[in-house]
Amino acid sequence: MTMKLLFDLSLCGYAIALLMSVVYLFARRRYIDLTANALLGVSHVMQFAYIVWRWIAAWRPPFSNMFESLVLFSWAIVLIYFLVRIRFTLLTLRPTSALMAVLVLAYASSFESDIEPLLPALRNSWWLTVHVFTCFLGYAGFAVSFASAIHYLVISRPARHTSEQTILDVDAVMSKTAAFGFIFLTIGIITGSVWANTAWGRYWQWDPKETWSLITWFVYAAFLHCRYMRGWSGPVAAWISIVGFVFVLITFLGVNLLRIFSGLHSYA
Amino acid sequence: MTDKSVNSQSGPGRSSSGRGIYQPMLGVLASSKMATVIGSLIVLACIAGTVLPQGVDVSSFAGTYPGWEGPIRLIDSVGLTRVFGVWWFIVLLILFSINISACLVRRMSASLRAGRMGVSGWGFLLTHVSMVLILGGAVIGGVFGVSGHMNIREGQTITEFAGTRGRLELPFAVRLLDFGIEYYEQTGKKSDAGAGADTLDIASADLHITTQLVFTVGVPVTVYPDGEHASTNALHVLVSRHVPDFVIDTTTKEISSRSGAPNNPAIFVSVNGPGLSIAKWLFARHPGFEMSHPSGAKPTDSLKMVYRSGAANTIDTGATQRHIKSYKSMVQLLEAGKVVVEAAVEVNHPVRHKGYTLYQSGYNQDDLTWSTLQIVKDPGVPAVYAGFICLIGGLILLLGFKPAAKRTSDATRLPVGEKRP
Numbered sequence A: 001m002t003m004k005l006l007f008d009l010s011l012c013g014y015a016i017a018l019l020m021s022v023v024y025l026f027a028r029r030r031y032i033d034l035t036a037n038a039l040l041g042v043s044h045v046m047q048f049a050y051i052v053w054r055w056i057a058a059w060r061p062p063f064s065n066m067f068e069s070l071v072l073f074s075w076a077i078v079l080i081y082f083l084v085r086i087r088f089t090l091l092t093l094r095p096t097s098a099l100m101a102v103l104v105l106a107y108a109s110s111f112e113s114d115i116e117p118l119l120p121a122l123r124n125s126w127w128l129t130v131h132v133f134t135c136f137l138g139y140a141g142f143a144v145s146f147a148s149a150i151h152y153l154v155i156s157r158p159a160r161h162t163s164e165q166t167i168l169d170v171d172a173v174m175s176k177t178a179a180f181g182f183i184f185l186t187i188g189i190i191t192g193s194v195w196a197n198t199a200w201g202r203y204w205q206w207d208p209k210e211t212w213s214l215i216t217w218f219v220y221a222a223f224l225h226c227r228y229m230r231g232w233s234g235p236v237a238a239w240i241s242i243v244g245f246v247f248v249l250i251t252f253l254g255v256n257l258l259r260i261f262s263g264l265h266s267y268a
Numbered sequence B: 001m002t003d004k005s006v007n008s009q010s011g012p013g014r015s016s017s018g019r020g021i022y023q024p025m026l027g028v029l030a031s032s033k034m035a036t037v038i039g040s041l042i043v044l045a046c047i048a049g050t051v052l053p054q055g056v057d058v059s060s061f062a063g064t065y066p067g068w069e070g071p072i073r074l075i076d077s078v079g080l081t082r083v084f085g086v087w088w089f090i091v092l093l094i095l096f097s098i099n100i101s102a103c104l105v106r107r108m109s110a111s112l113r114a115g116r117m118g119v120s121g122w123g124f125l126l127t128h129v130s131m132v133l134i135l136g137g138a139v140i141g142g143v144f145g146v147s148g149h150m151n152i153r154e155g156q157t158i159t160e161f162a163g164t165r166g167r168l169e170l171p172f173a174v175r176l177l178d179f180g181i182e183y184y185e186q187t188g189k190k191s192d193a194g195a196g197a198d199t200l201d202i203a204s205a206d207l208h209i210t211t212q213l214v215f216t217v218g219v220p221v222t223v224y225p226d227g228e229h230a231s232t233n234a235l236h237v238l239v240s241r242h243v244p245d246f247v248i249d250t251t252t253k254e255i256s257s258r259s260g261a262p263n264n265p266a267i268f269v270s271v272n273g274p275g276l277s278i279a280k281w282l283f284a285r286h287p288g289f290e291m292s293h294p295s296g297a298k299p300t301d302s303l304k305m306v307y308r309s310g311a312a313n314t315i316d317t318g319a320t321q322r323h324i325k326s327y328k329s330m331v332q333l334l335e336a337g338k339v340v341v342e343a344a345v346e347v348n349h350p351v352r353h354k355g356y357t358l359y360q361s362g363y364n365q366d367d368l369t370w371s372t373l374q375i376v377k378d379p380g381v382p383a384v385y386a387g388f389i390c391l392i393g394g395l396i397l398l399l400g401f402k403p404a405a406k407r408t409s410d411a412t413r414l415p416v417g418e419k420r421p
């Protein structure tokens, strides 16, 4: 068995679990539910094995390039799904989480997956490892919060006559996953900052990625104030969660695409 | 915020105290409205600071965007091309600290009067104190911090270094015992074990310079003519950008990285020195191809630069290549002539003493008895780190324990979309 096979199997597993979860929305058979869950769980374990294998093969934590971060991201999304499931059974949570995991993994496979050697500044840094890991755990929390926020906006329209308990549960999942994400994003920004200070003597440089992570942090701080301190449930919180996730994507993927007056700046 | 402050105002002691101007002022400074306004302004400024080019000379735009001179000049004059250093951004951060401090004072005095804090009280205290500590630390660093670099030769003992604002004196002397480089033997084959550093070879016959720099993006390096140490013929080299997988959008001329993999590593280098000023992209895979900065810097034929990427391991020269694995300076730090510290300064392993931190930053390839150390002193760091610890601790108290969860269910028992009374 090769390492790549584990990757492919987990992607297939997620995809089939996704299909089954969608089928289950329309045909509530208990065996479909159980099989989808088992498949998701087994694929999750396989993906974990893949990450560990890669760690051993590369002899370093496998969190250093786009491919590796995306693999970690999708793994964390499914992890959050299982954590949420301990307390909440929401019909839509599995298809949305599986969908995000599949999309992220499929996107990951468009990147070079060879194990790449590292630059000296990226090598042997405990802070860097914790930094990447916690950031992506945080992003995964925000991803599930985002999915719940959309779900919330759909079901809370009066015309839908959704049961109050469901609305409460979706709202609770949206808030708790955002709070979870916020703690980990905070730890991620802090460990990144400590790493930068040990590597080149600056804990904060206002580079675009840092700045966007701070903007994202502000948005979720606003979310938590509205939601927990003000007790605003509902659409306001849902919209902030959605905006927050768009900012997460900008932080993660799009920082380079944002600049205008292109080609002329000093690339500082 | 509102609901909570209403509670605390009706708490014991609060209703009886009408303390003139102090209370209403505190009310305004601590208000969530103020927090919202300042927070939004900071976020907008941050967005502007990443979307607009920063630290540029706008006169270079004029030719390229005819008709836009007015708006460009306006953007520049209000400081939007240097957001993170402009006075009003600093004022915003200070107002932000004042707002949070005022919240702290109000909430804490209410807690004191009520005689209990509770888990969420401690959580609130820690999270908000942390932000004041972090911003305070940043101010201390900005006012009292220094940074610069030192070129030092084996056997030499130096106390002075070149700071960003002139020469500075260290409170101790640095002696370089030994400088050493460890190489990988690499043959152009792929290697999973790790690769060398990115390096930049610079050679100029006119200036008598031949050197190989191991650069750090954003850290300027001074290169001296061979055999000299302090010379007016020095070159100032800055690698300001590195992309692992260079792509250029042919319509917008925007440069970005297609992926994180080193498929087409490129760096943007600017070199300034006597009679020359160059800024261009260099490509590890295409050493002959250079892309100049469109602002029309003077090209020079006499200066040769070659960028070698440690990560782009298919530079297929056939011959065995020497990539740097690590390099370090063995130093002694002396006070009053006595050795107080002896240590190795390495990439990622700086040496600290008396508030100063020494980082390995460069060397002269042709004379390996020279080493360049970066020197940083930031007395704000302890406050910032203390803030980091408070923030994590406070968040765990606030969000990791039941109180927040209880509030959730309280709040969600309301009809959807309605505000808590």
Ligand code: HEM
Residues within 6 Å of the ligand: A218, A221, A222, A224, A225, A229, B001, B002, B004, B005, B030, B031, B032, B035, B039, B099, B100, B103, B106, B107, B123, B124, B127, B128, B131, B395, B398, B399
């Ligand atoms: C972005 C930075 C932050 C700003 C600008 C900010 C600002 C404020 C403001 C203005 C208040 C209102 C105080 C009052 O009305 O008494 C407040 C309250 C509060 N904030 Fe923050 N805050 C920030 C970050 C945080 C974080 C990260 C948390 C943790 C999740 C947090 C938790 C709280 C809590 C629990 C309260 C309620 C205090 C009370 O019940 O009186 N804040 N914050």
